[in-house]
Amino acid sequence: MSHYELDARRMLCPMPVIKTQNKIKELADGDILEVFCTDPGALSDIPAWARINGHEVIGHREKDDEIIISVRVSV
């Protein structure tokens, strides 16, 4: 299991979702991806994308104007 970070700052939805989707294609089962976003829309879109594609959002935190969403990859 490895930990990865993805910079999706200043991107507007659905770009953070597309970047997350494309990054996760390269990752292995159980890997954790932290996505750094500034568009609050990502808070609904990334979990929705994860639910329909079988991945798990294990939490999110907000720091200054950033939202950091953690996804556990399921392959």
Added chain:
Amino acid sequence: MTKKHKAIALISGGLDSLLAVRVLQEQGIEVEGINFYTGFCVEGHTHAIRNSDKDKQKRNNALWAAEQLGIKLHIVDVIEEYKDVLLNPKHGYGANMNPCLDCKVFMVSKAVEWVKENRKDGFDFIITGEVIGQRPMSQRKKTMPIIAAESGADDILLRPLCAKNLPATKPELEGWVDREKLYDFSGRNRKPQIALAEEFGFKDYASPAGGCCFLTDKSYSAKLVDMWQRRGTREYEMDDIMLLKVGRHLRPKPEFKIIIARDAGESKYLAGYRKQFLTIQVVSHNGPLSIVDGDIKPEDIELAAGVVARYGQGRDAEQVEVEVSVPGEEKQTIKITPLLIEQVPEDWHV
């Protein structure tokens, strides 16, 4: 064992594609969705920008539709490839800058590529929510075969909602899909779709009449054409097309345009462009952040600041203080008189 056939569905997030998928699921066909992001899609980002939209549910309709249907959704970034569709549409534009027919051909052709790449997983045909007569440009009886032929999809393109009005396709002829259980919808009347949605138990779906593309919007198209004309080139970047969605756009002189935020949400969004553009903001009163796009001469800064001040709370003051910030330079504060309403002619509004 009989081979299981799978379809890839173009999902816009609207009602028609939602229904088209469910119709095939009812026949036991496994479907996955594909959604193309051109940069002009009317989706969550505008909700993220404007305050007035804060109460609206921040959802991406394509993702929402996929979740309702219980299918996987692949979202594909086609921003770069789409430029050629917009700039050189073989079939021309609709009422505004919308190249709907070329756009549909392009998207179906991308789905054809996807089917070829994923044939090993059993994908062998494409479905769309198209209905004959639904859209004036792309969804007509005459254009349906054009889309199938020019996209390369030919007989693997099935439109479940109007299939009975069209020649049978391969999935029907081969018996993968029962043609009798498909539909014969046509025209702009939405009642059959609304009734079918009710039958399937879909609620809270995206507005049936709602377009999914900014290019069908008159005001957006006018701003896009203005940008191209003033720059003398039709090239564009992602930031250009995003900024056309934000704020009021006023062009007091041919060489520059002012983009004035309409609320705090837009001010916050425009603040992200401070390093790229000259910005103007009234600091003695509450007022919107504004950016200047183009080449503004130093002697025109007061004029631009006067326009910006017109849209702040100090509009009736004799004098307001305005902060002017040029990227890479020290901020300056100047004192100006806000323009009167009659000093801002209607034709400055883009």
